[in-house]
Amino acid sequence: MGQVRTWTVLELLRWTTEHFRSRGIEGARLDAECLLAHALETERLQLYLEFDKPVAPVERARFRELVKRRADERVPVALLTGRREFWSLPLRVTSDVLVPRPETETLVEVALRLLPDPESPAHILDVGTGCGAIALALAKERPKARITATDISGAALAVAKENAAELGFENRIRFLPGDGFEPVRGECFDLIASNPPYLSGREAPELPPELVHEPREALFAGGEGTELLRRIADGARDFLEVGGVLAVEVAPQQAPEMTEWLASAGFARPGCHCDLAGRVRVVSAERGGGGGAVRADAERGSAPAEKGQDNGEPS
Numbered sequence: 409m410g411q412v413r414t415w416t417v418l419e420l421l422r423w424t425t426e427h428f429r430s431r432g433i434e435g436a437r438l439d440a441e442c443l444l445a446h447a448l449e450t451e452r453l454q455l456y457l458e459f460d461k462p463v464a465p466v467e468r469a470r471f472r473e474l475v476k477r478r479a480d481e482r483v484p485v486a487l488l489t490g491r492r493e494f495w496s497l498p499l500r501v502t503s504d505v506l507v508p509r510p511e512t513e514t515l516v517e518v519a520l521r522l523l524p525d526p527e528s529p530a531h532i533l534d535v536g537t538g539c540g541a542i543a544l545a546l547a548k549e550r551p552k553a554r555i556t557a558t559d560i561s562g563a564a565l566a567v568a569k570e571n572a573a574e575l576g577f578e579n580r581i582r583f584l585p586g587d588g589f590e591p592v593r594g595e596c597f598d599l600i601a602s603n604p605p606y607l608s609g610r611e612a613p614e615l616p617p618e619l620v621h622e623p624r625e626a627l628f629a630g631g632e633g634t635e636l637l638r639r640i641a642d643g644a645r646d647f648l649e650v651g652g653v654l655a656v657e658v659a660p661q662q663a664p665e666m667t668e669w670l671a672s673a674g675f676a677r678p679g680c681h682c683d684l685a686g687r688v689r690v691v692s693a694e695r696g697g698g699g700g701a702v703r704a705d706a707e708r709g710s711a712p713a714e715k716g717q718d719n720g721e722p723s
């Protein structure tokens with residue numbers, strides 16, 4: 409009676425890609441490849457060398473479970489594999505953190521342009537670090553910088569710490585729990601970078617179903633999603649050196665408002681920067697002289713000199 413059918417790597421990929429497509433999953437083929445590679449405990453590109461290899465029943469069962477969770481529950485691939493690459497860094501992700509988005513690499517690029525000296529000993533703050541993506545990318549690119557990363561979620565910070573340890577950056581980054589600037593009260597930085605939650609609860613019904621698998625506090629903020637952006641705009645000055653710079657990720661439609669708030673808070677040199685999709689995704693500004701917090705420790709390094717700006721038109 410009924411011999412069990414054997415499936416090859418290629419056959420499984422084709423079937424699964426079709427299945428994902430029929431469920432309206434974008435990037436169906438890539439998702440199928442990532443999940444099959446995970447089930448086979450191999451690299452995705454290795455699959456291409458093994459298209460004709462039969463997949464053993466135990467591996468197929470593992471794969472089937474992943475496919476089911478992806479298609480039926482819409483769990484993001486990164487949360488099924490527990491890994492996500494960001495800025496070429498392999499990061500661990502769990503349901504306690506936001507899965508780092510490609511748009512956020514734009515924020516890293518802007519931050520690096522604002523701190524152009526690769527040897528800069530700058531003091532950097534990442535507010536709402538999640539899995540540590542921004543702090544870790546900046547630690548990699550600015551090896552002399554001293555970095556502080558905060559998050560209101562202790563569970564997220566635990567993941568960030570694990571990533572820092574895995575990448576050998578545990579002595580470069582200080583992780584502090586707390587709300588907004590609270591954990592760094594009395595300190596001043598040369599650069600503040602942040603990708604805060606900026607979606608509004610009202611948007612929730614239109615958002616991709618995958619988002620229910622990420623922490624609410626990582627995605628949503630009050631007041632049209634701008635509550636934390638507003639707090640950052642109003643408060644950041646007190647935590648920046650004179651000449652210090654700020655780069656914040658926003659939703660494209662929030663950029664004009666954020667720019668205004670920064671101007672009202674006394675920031676100079678406003679800049680809007682587009683992501684790869686051509687949408688304004690990052691707002692930057694510089695703390696001019698006068699007012700604000702007085703620096704406590706005079707021995708700190710000088711503020712960065714040249715600041716690159718590409719003032720794009722907010723769309």
Ligand code: SAM
Pocket residue numbers: 505506507508509512535536537538539540541542558559560561564586587588603604605606625626627636
């Ligand atoms: N920086 C990471 C990234 O870009 O992938 C995570 C960004 S996620 C959009 C926002 C992060 O901010 C979450 O980890 C969340 O826990 C944290 N967060 C939310 N509200 C916060 C607050 N009031 N103070 C500090 N962190 C907050």
Ligand code: GLN
Pocket residue numbers: 509511603604605606607626627628657
């Ligand atoms: N860019 C994310 C999304 O739309 C939102 C991240 C955030 O709120 N900072 O999925």
